Amino acid sequence: MSLFSSTIHWLEQGLRYASLRQQAIADNIANADTPGYKAKDVRFQAELDRALQLEAKRTDPSHFPFRNEQNGKIIVTTNANISYNHNGNSVDIDQEMSKLAENQIYYNALIERINGKFNTLKTVIKGGK
Amino acid sequence: MPMFQSLHISASALTAERLRMDVISSNIANVDTTRARFVNGEWEPYRRKVVVIEPRGEQFSSYLQAALGRTGAVGNGVRVREITDDPAPFKLVYDPDHPDAGADGYVRLPNVDPLKEMVDLIGATRSYEANVTALNASKGMLMKALEIGK
Numbered sequence: 440m441s442l443f444s445s446t447i448h449w450l451e452q453g454l455r456y457a458s459l460r461q462q463a464i465a466d467n468i469a470n471a472d473t474p475g476y477k478a479k480d481v482r483f484q485a486e487l488d489r490a491l492q493l494e495a496k497r498t499d500p501s502h503f504p505f506r507n508e509q510n511g512k513i514i515v516t517t518n519a520n521i522s523y524n525h526n527g528n529s530v531d532i533d534q535e536m537s538k539l540a541e542n543q544i545y546y547n548a549l550i551e552r553i554n555g556k557f558n559t560l561k562t563v564i565k566g567g568k
Numbered sequence: 569m570p571m572f573q574s575l576h577i578s579a580s581a582l583t584a585e586r587l588r589m590d591v592i593s594s595n596i597a598n599v600d601t602t603r604a605r606f607v608n609g610e611w612e613p614y615r616r617k618v619v620v621i622e623p624r625g626e627q628f629s630s631y632l633q634a635a636l637g638r639t640g641a642v643g644n645g646v647r648v649r650e651i652t653d654d655p656a657p658f659k660l661v662y663d664p665d666h667p668d669a670g671a672d673g674y675v676r677l678p679n680v681d682p683l684k685e686m687v688d689l690i691g692a693t694r695s696y697e698a699n700v701t702a703l704n705a706s707k708g709m710l711m712k713a714l715e716i717g718k
Contacts, residue, residue: 469581
């Protein structure tokens with residue numbers, strides 16, 4: 440058993456996702472007036488759930504694990520079908536601003552959690568002193 | 569994945585919006601300019617300038633990361649492609665005493681509509697503010713990331 444449980448790994452994945460999503464939101468807001476621009480979004484959660492489910496039983500320890508890459512895949516999607524503007528732009532600025540706030544809180548929550556995790560480890564290492 | 573990419577994206581938009589504001593200011597300032605260019609021995613009025621903006625494409629590194637299955641490709645902000653002239657016809661105003669009036673007494677005035685410029689100005693200001701908010705959010709997140717392990 441490793442000292443650092445997989446929780447930290449998943450928290451790190453979440454932080455990666457949140458910072459990529461921040462980039463996508465910043466890009467959408469930056470292109471709010473660009474003709475023909477289509478809004479991007481970043482998806483992760485569904486992929487993470489699937490990655491967590493896929494764990495095959497190994498009959499021999501030398502077998503490769505089914506889930507050899509522990510990275511939840513983060514994908515960028517573009518919805519090209521919507522246009523909110525006459526110039527073909529699909530950025531909904533209200534939605535982007537609320538996504539911005541939501542992503543910020545999500546990121547901060549992950550940081551709090553990862554700090555809590557490290558503090559727990561610190562407490563254990565110091566023997567509760 | 570570059571750490572400060574989201575800041576750079578918002579910064580590129582701030583630059584673009586500021587340039588838009590500069591061009592709008594120039595249009596409003598030249599609303600009565602009848603001698604902007606000397607063409608074929610005749611003065612031509614000021615033509616309204618329009619800023620053409622386009623998304624700045626994804627960088628090679630983000631495509632590489634996407635191909636490796638690590639992360640997806642996100643755009644890289646916005647950039648100004650060019651500043652073009654508005655081809656709309658000039659306004660004709662009857663003023664025979666004007667030094668630039670033609671033989672028929674009409675003066676050609678710039679094709680600038682102050683109302684349109686004011687609306688564009690408000691749009692540019694609001695976009696600028698939205699990008700400042702996004703920039704501050706990114707900055708707050710990066711500052712928070714520095715607190716990991718403290």
